[in-house]
């Protein structure tokens with residue numbers, strides 16, 4: 001992570017139809033960081049991901065991606081720069097390998113011919129995501145953890161600078177959650193910027209460079225895991241009491257109980 005900004009939001013107001021969810025969001029996302037959005041249900045985390053990736057229009061304000069207006073990016077160029085894994089992706093009837101190939105679609109030329117480079121990227125993505133052993137299987141026949149790895153394989157193949165991941169560990173057992181989060185770290189270690197939504201506060205503290213705490217469509221706090229924890233903001237926001245173990249500035253085995 002460095003101090004260079006890759007995506008900046010200025011006074012963003014966004015929502016759905018007549019309703020405004022994000023009221024006035026300003027945020028600088030740094031190149032190479034893992035920024036996690038945390039907050040209560042309905043606080044606007046997914047909406048912030050959608051607005052930042054141009055899936056919903058802004059009501060006012062502006063977003064710059066690499067210094068250029070997000071709204072000015074042609075669709076293909078945007079898809080080469082930003083990828084998005086939704087909370088509950090539709091599961092198509094295709095193999096893991098073909099799903100991964102979908103990640104290369106923004107790169108295909110007019111003839112839509114798959115190049116040697118596309119094939120190499122698909123192989124590398126499947127290797128990294130750990131899906132090679134079930135590459136030929138239909139997505140619908142996979143377990144939740146295998147399926148999530150397959151979707152991550154697709155976004156790895158898309159090879160974008162920024163990845164938005166909306167609750168990538170939902171419905172997975174604890175072991176699989178760690179596998180997915182370790183994979184996210186691995187993707188990040190290759191220089192990719194990750195903006196994700198997580199609910200498990202132990203994971204939020206352990207896997208983020210910075211945390212944005214959201215409440216009622218606003219960013220309540222934006223800081224390092226250490227400071228967010230020490231300020232007691234999680235306890236206040238969620239009405240819980242945290243217990244944790246810390247080793248070398250990394251939080252482990254954090255548990256929370258009701259206040």
Ligand SMILES: Nc1ncnc2c1ncn2[C@@H]1O[C@H](COP(=O)(O)OP(=O)(O)OP(=O)(O)O)[C@@H](O)[C@H]1O
Pocket residue numbers: 016021039040041042043044045046047048
């Ligand atoms: N497609 C939509 N149309 C209308 N309202 C929506 C839509 N999606 C979300 N909302 C509303 O926007 C508000 C914020 O929702 P959002 O999904 O961004 O919250 P969240 O913090 O991600 O919640 P959760 O933790 O439950 O996933 C909620 O009041 C929700 O009902």
